[in-house]
Amino acid sequence: MKKLINAPDKVVDEALAGMAAAHPGLITLHTEPNFIVRADAPVRGKVALVSGGGSGHEPMHGGFVGRGMLDAACPGAVFTSPTPDQVLAATKAVDGGAGVLHIVKNYTGDVLNFEMAADLAKEEGLDVGAVVIDDDVAVQDSLYTAGRRGVGGTVLAEKICGGAAEAGADLASLAALCAEVKASVRSMGLALTACTVPHIGKPNFALGEDEMEFGIGIHGEPGRKRVTLEPADRVAEMLMAPILADLPFKPGDRVLLFVNGMGGTPLIELYIVFRAAHEIARRHGLTVARSLVGNYITSLEMAGTSITLLRLTDAMIAHWDAPVLTPSLRWGA
């Protein structure tokens, strides 16, 4: 294991301290339990958005805390869900009197811990809603599994709902908007390398020089199948085909195309994938109205990419374009 760390059991705490030191005007870090809130929380009269999950996916979710996006993020240990006391403390800290929406990725641990926190918050009289994002088309047989995983679509849901919350949406309409994003977004990912969880010390699967793992989640878990490495244009086709067929996306749809890096793939390669995905979308008759390219929901140092496609409405476009000021996503503010 070759990492810039001091000790495996200090990774999360030290990274959070570094983040807080780097962005004092944007976010405030609470410890014991760990959670990050926007610097001006709670915002009176605004619905608060809270997300969270295991660490190791940076910048998600802590990097998306700030004006126009999340009010709080709860980081767990690396690839381990946060606990309900973290989520409850964050929920209470950001509640501005208009209720709190939890945006949860569909992983069993995340779902159970957020549900439990929401139950506890409701017992204390808070108004809490939740939407579980499950956009990963790699999981085919969702009847016989824990269901589709929440991946890249989560980033888009957090930005769009963040914009709407800032514009004054109430809890019910915000939950409805988040559910609409969830219903309109699909993703698929692929790894060129595995990744190493610091406290485990070795990768949990091995890929040959000429292999890639197709249909991965974001925890270094194995994917749908192992296939031979292909050129970027072919990789984009392999990821786009199941996404397009699943919703399905239809000619004339306006979409947001999001090409995400898994942490270890340089931006130059992500743009090559974006170029190909953009061309495939165009050939399919889609209008790529908005785009995002970069490392936003990662799996530590894993090399690879995921593609996310969201069918846009006018409201989603307006909330996507709205000002955002967070450590890792900022425009117009």
Add this chain to the structure above:
Amino acid sequence: MADALDVAVLTEWLKRAAATINARQAYLSELDAAIGDGDHGANLARGFNAVIAKLGTPADPAILFKTVGMTLIGTVGGASGPLYGSFFLEMAKAVQGSAALDAAAWPRVLAAGVAGVVARGKAEPGDKTMVDALAPAVAALNAAAPLADTLAASAAAARQGAEATVPMIARKGRASYLGERSAGHPDPGATSSAMLLAALAEAAG
């Protein structure tokens, strides 16, 4: 030999459970590495060690169970934190006002705990989860038998239930993404549940 589960016996249960989980931590993590993410042993050991540190001398079984549940929820993480937490919190509700639980009272209490796990995790028997050890443990209880005998029968049923998860294909949790590749391994959660019920039988035996 105890004829009822009072605070002293229940405290002994948790100490034995913590000792077993610490001793079998590597084994549980190994089971989890095969079909999950390899941290079940470490997570549970962290949780039960926190329970022992926090327990003190609770006034009654309800307070004891609530402390255990809240501590596990706050320290274990993953899916097993809320599931084991719900198990103990629901038992806490079920023993409200009782100083001790005899063989006639225990089936209702354990059933409430297991119902809490089912409500939280929405797993059914056969999904390759904790429920595959816990549900048989409830079914094997006999309210008319001596306490030590019924707890021993319950623990044996849990162990058999955990062993029966080996050929199952997981339908809940992260193992479910492996599909047929999840068969051939015991479920880590069912295995740790069986360990807990074995520790209870020992504490009362």
